[in-house]
Amino acid sequence: MTVSGTSTGESAADSGAAGENEGDAGGPRSWAGAWDALLASAPARRRGRVLQSALREAVRSGRLAAGTRLPSSRELAADLGVSRGLVTDAYEQLTAEGYLRSGRGSGTWVGDAVRAAARKTRDRAPRTPGARADFVPGTPDLALFPRAAWGATHRAVLARLPHRALGYPDPRGLPELRTALAALLTRRRGVVADPERLLVCSGVAQAMTLLGFALHGHGVRSVGLEDPGSPENSAVLGAAGLRPVLLPLDSQGLVPGAAARSGVRVVVATPAHQYPSGIAYSAARRTELLDWARSVDGFVLEDDYDGDFRYDRAPVGALQGLDPERVAYMGSVSKSMAPGLRIGWLLAPEELTEQLVERKRTMDLGNPVLEQALLADFVQQGGYDRHLRRCRAAYQRRRDTLTAALDEHFPGTEVSGIAAGLHIIALLPESYGPEVRFLARAAAAGVALRPLAYHGTARPDDGRVRLVMGYAHQSPSDITRGVGLLARAVGRG
Structure with missing residues (x-):
């Protein structure tokens, strides 16, 4: 695997400068073999998720330093023996999450924000620090703790x-x-x-x-x-x-x-x-x-x-x-x-x-x-039962607030999974796609989201945005503000 010293357009492998960083201790060649073994043992339909996880971990651990230029999608796909589309999807997903950055004609690079956060703290807790609005599911409202x-x-x-x-x-x-x-x-x-x-x-x-x-x-x-x-x-x-x-x-x-x-x-x-x-x-x-x-x-x-x-x-x-x-x-x-x-x-x-x-x-x-x-x-x-009753009433109000805000700012959105739990599934109308662009704009605006694709292997080809949106950990006013911020970020507010 090589890292180009020039533009990482798709012709980078032919640029004559493709081997500039091959011997660097933190360069891709130092961990390419591990990727090969990892992908070889993964079922074909899981290779995309495995590749994304490997890239995330390489950035988090510092094996891929901030500012490192990544191989073109064609180069990496050839090295790993996978389809170019699989690599392109991985690059786009991690760009949306902030791990990578890219620009038209300038290639794909390791982003600065994730590595800067990693240098400041070794906290491995699953949080989304710095988000202006956080719809990542999985957390109750800790302020309600009795x-x-x-x-x-x-x-x-x-x-x-x-x-x-x-x-x-x-x-x-x-x-x-x-x-x-x-x-x-x-x-x-x-x-x-x-x-x-x-x-x-x-x-x-x-x-x-x-x-x-x-x-x-x-x-x-x-x-x-x-x-x-x-x-x-x-x-x-x-x-x-x-x-x-x-x-x-x-x-x-x-x-x-x-x-x-x-x-x-x-x-x-x-x-x-x-x-x-x-x-x-x-x-x-x-x-x-x-x-x-x-x-x-x-x-x-x-x-x-x-x-x-x-x-x-x-x-x-x-x-x-x-x-x-x-x-x-x-x-x-x-x-x-x-x-x-x-x-x-x-x-x-x-x-x-x-x-x-x-x-x-x-x-x-x-x-x-x-x-x-x-x-x-x-x-x-009886304290546990009393606490559950209090939480259930609060979470139902927040669920209703989220569905109302989506209806106002993203009319035509289909919501499901709302009868129980702490999150909903939101399927946005076709006009809001493609999903990768939507997630990238949301991330740039500081809105933390988790797409449904994160949880499974299904990749519908309709381009529609499918989100798993947590609401329990936010106040009703924060939910309303966050959906409005999201709408403005994607040009619909």
Whole structure:
């Protein structure tokens, strides 16, 4: 791979200056081999996402320094053995995100803003600092955290907690919390919850990691993931030695037969409120999924990430309640209270429970006792239910504000997935495309957005803008202002 010292137009490979930076320690040749290996192991339909991830990481880590000129799309495609269109899409997407910059006839370069931010801080938290408007999904309103009630509970619990309770805890979790959570989940989510089989963990990410290791010990080597779905699942389960296999969705859930054709015995699913599409799996599709799991002696890993927030529909119970020996149920307080608490739970089939407990013990010796005691008391005294009611009312108002603002500034926008959760899907009219140009203009104006394409492999060729827009973490006035700013940025306000 080469980096041109002249203009990186598509004829740069013939310019005679193509090898100027080949020997630089931070130049592309120092990491091209890693890209080759990475793309060679990736399924054909995932190579675009893999290439984008590799480019992002190269910029973040400094292997691609700010100001580095990248190869032309033709050169990079030839070096990696992929289509030029795949590289062009990657360059355009990362330019929209601010990692790269480009100009007509001047080539593609590593941007300054991302590297400058990386030099200032090593904070790896998933945030969008500096955005004038932030519609990236995944975060509740942290200002709604019940500080006064939590502080009062903290003092009360600390005063009565016996000294012996501050020793090494049961790796499954504090008995009081497991009992309180079992009752809460049975009442609110319809799960079959035995406190003896409930494991307290540090959020769904750790629950999925524990399951990944346990399943690997049972001979499982691959796992099916919803497409579209959460990109984090591939990384989390991959770290446990499981190969991700993407499975398509339709309007009712996972496409029938997709899991069977793939050969996997385990799938991760979000049946109550699919992420990010917002659909609830139909009753028929739930039955089909469980029938499949039984037929292959497999499991469904159910991520109930925001099941407590619904607005315009009847409650949708957890899949685990239909077959607790085929479904491992995961949840947390990350969306309902605050992700920084790092408290979640896992209800697993009996045959996996002992391995999970032992892996949890060797991983971290259990979660902090005081925080567990606090949450147990908060749940038992009704504070958790009161907090959820307050949040649900606030989030419904914000959802309505967002849909109204889109209707005003982007007339003709189709919204879906709005009956529950903390985000919506917005499909803008054709006149707002193409999506890459729209995202680039939004980024230049300081509007943080996440396209639907970020979450899956589907790339419709209609050029329309498809957005996953989070609203819970913003006030109604900020939502209205942000949509107006977006409209002006794309020339429609």
